[in-house]
Amino acid sequence: MKALACVDIGNPECGILEGFRSAGLDMDEISLNDLKGRKWKEKEYLFVFTVNFSPEVSAICQEVLIPYLSYIVQLPDESLFHPSIANPCNFIFCFDRGVCQRLQQVVPDRCFHLPLGVHAQWFSQDDMEGEKAAVSFVGSLCQKEGTFDQAEGLSEYAQGYLDALIRTQVRIYGYNLLEVALPKDVMKELNQSMPSGKIPDHNMAGMECGFMAETVLGNKVTGLERQRILKMISEQFETHVYTEGEVSWLPDVCVHEMPQSWEDRREIYQKSRINLHLTHRSVSSGVPQEVFEIMAAGGFVLTNFQPEMAENFVIGEHLETFVNEKELLEKIAYYLEHEEERAEIARAGQQAVREFHSYRERAVTIFNTVFSDNA
Numbered sequence: 001m002k003a004l005a006c007v008d009i010g011n012p013e014c015g016i017l018e019g020f021r022s023a024g025l026d027m028d029e030i031s032l033n034d035l036k037g038r039k040w041k042e043k044e045y046l047f048v049f050t051v052n053f054s055p056e057v058s059a060i061c062q063e064v065l066i067p068y069l070s071y072i073v074q075l076p077d078e079s080l081f082h083p084s085i086a087n088p089c090n091f092i093f094c095f096d097r098g099v100c101q102r103l104q105q106v107v108p109d110r111c112f113h114l115p116l117g118v119h120a121q122w123f124s125q126d127d128m129e130g131e132k133a134a135v136s137f138v139g140s141l142c143q144k145e146g147t148f149d150q151a152e153g154l155s156e157y158a159q160g161y162l163d164a165l166i167r168t169q170v171r172i173y174g175y176n177l178l179e180v181a182l183p184k185d186v187m188k189e190l191n192q193s194m195p196s197g198k199i200p201d202h203n204m205a206g207m208e209c210g211f212m213a214e215t216v217l218g219n220k221v222t223g224l225e226r227q228r229i230l231k232m233i234s235e236q237f238e239t240h241v242y243t244e245g246e247v248s249w250l251p252d253v254c255v256h257e258m259p260q261s262w263e264d265r266r267e268i269y270q271k272s273r274i275n276l277h278l279t280h281r282s283v284s285s286g287v288p289q290e291v292f293e294i295m296a297a298g299g300f301v302l303t304n305f306q307p308e309m310a311e312n313f314v315i316g317e318h319l320e321t322f323v324n325e326k327e328l329l330e331k332i333a334y335y336l337e338h339e340e341e342r343a344e345i346a347r348a349g350q351q352a353v354r355e356f357h358s359y360r361e362r363a364v365t366i367f368n369t370v371f372s373d374n375a
Helices: 016-022 031-037 054-066 097-104 156-171 185-191 208-234 261-269 289-296 325-337 339-356 359-369
Strands: 002-006 026-030 048-051 068-072 092-096 109-115 131-137 239-243 254-257 272-277 303-305 321-323
Touching: 002 016, 002 031, 016 048, 016 359, 026 031, 026 272, 031 054, 031 303, 048 054, 054 068, 068 359, 092 097, 092 359, 097 109, 109 272, 131 156, 131 261, 156 185, 156 208, 185 208, 185 359, 208 239, 208 325, 261 289, 272 289, 272 325, 272 339, 289 303, 321 325, 321 339, 325 339
Parallel strands: 002 026, 002 048, 048 068, 068 092, 092 109, 131 239, 131 272, 239 254, 272 303, 303 321
Antiparallel strands: none
């Protein structure tokens, strides 16, 4: 059996393609341009696959009547609000249960919740020698992704309302109030105040508030939260940040360039005593890819609590979580003082993802879900 993967969509580096191959499926690769140019024969392939959803790929698959399988591994994702999400050819797998439930309202029989996993090549038995950083954070500070700061001409009421909403959400853990607390009139004004508008021209079937909450306000809240937490941590502990852009406003932080390869990230994870992870606010319940990566590398994870973490791991045995800033500071101090316990959790976490969270198993689940007799 053969399948076709469009590899310039999403993030093929996540490892799911190798998962399909290790499970025995022959996966050819193609660019989006070649897919559009019909430089393939659809009758040769069982399905087309992408990491994350592509409206363009969905449209092509719908036209030629071939199943289109996508695996949502990153959020926010503007494509999930496109009307092509309802195309009958689609089979969508999403790592976040909350987002999956929203999509199931549009594609009730063809959207499935599936946690993320690990690539076999991510594992390493070697512990990096030498001095280890106390706390490290690898990721975006969301200074470029959002467009909230580009809004011009907002009324005094709308500006005040949005500022208050953002400040409130930054301080609330475990519940996303952005969409439910965003009035439609404020949403419309925010969209009109941005260069050329933010909401796409296509019909979004009443999901405009959700779109603005996830992409614009979600990025702003995530950026402010990460900046606030990193500043707070750096005032008490040695803190290294690997990111892009200018961050001179974090004077006590050791700033480094964002790593561009898995090998570079793995070295950082292994050479850090505590790997801090801060989930993007558009992720309502799922475990992000970075958590799996850190654990596969043998790094110790300290992350904000997400409901699905307790479903996939034993907290305190495989990784550590926090639910507020006070607990975060307490756990950093504790694990910097208890090296053996920290190292044991890192080893147990690596073993857990090796045994139960391989992308080979995820690929088998995807295939069996779509092509079993009951699908």
